[in-house]
Amino acid sequence: MPESIAPEDVPEALTKLSAAGASAPRAGRDPVNQPMINNWVEALGDTNPIYVDDESARAAGHPGIVAPPAMAQVWTMNGLHGTRTADDPLGLATQLLDDAGYTSVVGTNCEQTYHRYLRPGEEVTVSSRLSEFKGPKRTGLGDGWFLTFTTSWHVGDELVTDMLFRILKFAPAAPADEASAEFLAAPAERVGPVISRDTEFFWAGTEVGELRIQRLPDGTLRHPPIPALWQDKAEPTDYVVAAGTGTVFSFVVHHAPKVPGRELPFVVALVELDEGVRMLGELRGIDPAEVEVGVPVRADFEKLADGTVLPFWQAQR
Amino acid sequence: MTTTIDPAAIAVGTALPELVIHADPTFVISTALATRDFQDVHHDRDKAVARGSSDIFVNILTDTGLVQRLVTDWAGPRALVKSIALRLGVPLYAGDTLTLSGTVTEVSGAQVTIDVRGRDSLGEHITATAVIVVPELAVP
Numbered sequence: 001m002p003e004s005i006a007p008e009d010v011p012e013a014l015t016k017l018s019a020a021g022a023s024a025p026r027a028g029r030d031p032v033n034q035p036m037i038n039n040w041v042e043a044l045g046d047t048n049p050i051y052v053d054d055e056s057a058r059a060a061g062h063p064g065i066v067a068p069p070a071m072a073q074v075w076t077m078n079g080l081h082g083t084r085t086a087d088d089p090l091g092l093a094t095q096l097l098d099d100a101g102y103t104s105v106v107g108t109n110c111e112q113t114y115h116r117y118l119r120p121g122e123e124v125t126v127s128s129r130l131s132e133f134k135g136p137k138r139t140g141l142g143d144g145w146f147l148t149f150t151t152s153w154h155v156g157d158e159l160v161t162d163m164l165f166r167i168l169k170f171a172p173a174a175p176a177d178e179a180s181a182e183f184l185a186a187p188a189e190r191v192g193p194v195i196s197r198d199t200e201f202f203w204a205g206t207e208v209g210e211l212r213i214q215r216l217p218d219g220t221l222r223h224p225p226i227p228a229l230w231q232d233k234a235e236p237t238d239y240v241v242a243a244g245t246g247t248v249f250s251f252v253v254h255h256a257p258k259v260p261g262r263e264l265p266f267v268v269a270l271v272e273l274d275e276g277v278r279m280l281g282e283l284r285g286i287d288p289a290e291v292e293v294g295v296p297v298r299a300d301f302e303k304l305a306d307g308t309v310l311p312f313w314q315a316q317r
Numbered sequence: 318m319t320t321t322i323d324p325a326a327i328a329v330g331t332a333l334p335e336l337v338i339h340a341d342p343t344f345v346i347s348t349a350l351a352t353r354d355f356q357d358v359h360h361d362r363d364k365a366v367a368r369g370s371s372d373i374f375v376n377i378l379t380d381t382g383l384v385q386r387l388v389t390d391w392a393g394p395r396a397l398v399k400s401i402a403l404r405l406g407v408p409l410y411a412g413d414t415l416t417l418s419g420t421v422t423e424v425s426g427a428q429v430t431i432d433v434r435g436r437d438s439l440g441e442h443i444t445a446t447a448v449i450v451v452p453e454l455a456v457p
Contacts, residue, residue, distance in 0.1 A: 036353075043344075043351035044379065046386040050394045060394040061452065069398050070385040073378055077353035104369075107377050111402035172369070204440050208407065236441060 005100045007136070010145065013096050018130045023087040025125035025154065028075040032067050032122045040071055062117065069114035072153050072161035076126040089130040090165075093147055097169040102144050109148075109166040115159055122155050131164075140210050140241030144170025184302040190261030192308045198227050201237040206309040211242040211299050213277055223277040244299035246273035248313075253288045267291050269313055279311075286315035322392050324453040327429055333391040333419035338383065340437075342411045345373050352378035362411075375409040380443050384433050387417045388447045392429070397450045399428070407439035415442060422446075427454040 005013060030036070034052075041051050049056035050066055057065045067075075078084065084091035094105070118124065128151040135145030146168055153161040195203050202225060205212035214225040215238040228237055249272040255265045262282075269283035269291070281299075283291060297313040304310060338344065342362075349359035354376045357364040365373045384401050409415050415437050423430035427450045435443030 036351075039351040040382065043347040044382045044386055045338075046382070046389075048386075048389050048394055056394060068382065068385060070378070070381045070401060071352075074353050079353060080355040107405055109402070109404050110377050110381060111400070112381060113400040114398055117397070201440075208439055 005096060007100050010100050014133045017089060017092055022127045022129040023085060023089060025127045026076065026085055028124045029079060032075055032118045032120050032124065034120050037067050040068060064119060066117035066119055069117055072112060073163065075124045089128055090149055093130055097145060102169040102171050104170050104172050106141065106168050108168055111164040113162040115161060118160060125154050127152055138243055139168060139170060142170040142172045144168045186302045186304050187261040188305045190304050192304045192306050198225050201239055203308060206301055206311055209301055211244055211311055212239040213242050213275055214239050221275055221277050223279055242273050242275050246271040246297055248291065248293055248295040248297060249278055250293065251283065251291050271297055271313055282312040284312060284314055324451055327421060327424060327451065327454065329421055329424060331421040333387060336387045336390065336417040338415045340375055340409050340411060340413055340415055342373065345375050345411045348379040349376050352376060354378055372410040372412065377405065383417060384445045384447055387419055387433060388431055388449055392449055392451055395452055399448045399450055402446045404444040406441040406444065409437050409442045413437045427451055
């Protein structure tokens with residue numbers, strides 16, 4: 001593994017890793033055992049008796065006590081001081097993308113199929129391969145690669161559990177950093193947004209530092225959001241997270257009257273986002289006299305006294 | 318185990334009883350350790366903050382375990398869990414409350430498919446599909 005790798009060399013390196021196939025089967029540290037099952041059901045509050053009581057397990061059709069199927073991965077976890085094997089694809093891909101600058105990781109999907117329940121005393125082995133990769137893609141967190149690992153657990157030659165695990169390895173974007181830090185604090189008298197059922201997803205987004213754009217069933221983006229009459233009102237609004245960059249499409253400089261919590265004059269800009277929709281917000285970081293159509297901007301966020309978070313625009317020159 | 322569902326009551330659209338989990342630090346840490354996941358972001362607040370999180374947060378294995386618990390709490394000990402497909406959304410930070418809800422979306426012979434959603438104060442934390450087999454649903 002080289003010390004560093006250029007982003008353009010990532011596809012070839014991942015292709016190679018994927019072609020290397022599955023890692024050699026690795027045994028779990030302990031056989032499936034009752035104490036670990038007890039810890040799990042206690043921590044999760046799971047009172048299903050088939051995991052702890054032989055009679056109940058038999059009554060439910062098992063040959064005796066069984067382990068919770070969702071524990072499959074637990075039996076082969078590395079532990080506090082564990083190290084990955086040299087052929088472990090997740091470790092190798094992580095190292096490779098760390099070296100290319102995609103240093104952060106977030107899990108996105110985990111799909112487990114349980115072929116049968118495990119029983120105390122059984123010895124499990126695990127093997128994993130990089131089955132798919134896509135990138136680089138722009139996401140709300142930053143540019144990154146989606147990697148899919150396929151993992152299987154066996155007892156002897158028998159397949160007991162399969163798992164598909166997808167992660168995003170990304171280079172954190174500036175807005176994500178700001179999102180995780182404290183937002184700027186607005187003056188106490190600043191007026192907050194009116195939040196409706198149709199715009200609730202948007203304001204939930206600003207609270208985590210995301211600009212969310214409504215996505216219609218045909219894939220088109222819409223802002224301001226429109227009522228989602230095509231779906232049940234209990235369904236969540238579909239959206240994409242904007243990169244947070246765009247240019248001034250139009251603007252006004254507000255001189256009067258006074259507005260609570262704002263200093264005069266201030267600029268209200270209609271920004272055309274890179275995603276193609278237009279969004280209103282205060283424009284800062286530029287002399288009002290110098291604002292013109294086409295000025296590049298980036299979204300930033302400000303927290304109001306009531307806890308809601310307002311986006312605003314920072315001029316990028 | 319509080320409930321064993323009457324198989325006759327399982328139909329598309331059936332809503333499962335909600336499961337509300339208050340994820341205090343004890344929950345976040347004890348589930349991380351019970352799942353043998355020692356990543357610092359699940360038990361060490363200072364390290365979690367240094368990595369850009371606002372607090373320690375619940376790990377993925379626990380989410381899968383909670384989805385399993387939701388469906389078997391409802392379907393009873395005879396139900397066999399066949400698969401859990403989970404999509405992860407916003408984090409579940411210590412101090413937050415997760416509300417898990419489920420709806421039956423398909424019944425095919427003894428096999429029941431359940432759409433599961435888990436929301437916390439930041440939004441949708443879990444979107445999952447669980448497939449179980451309820452032996453009593455098999456044709457007699």
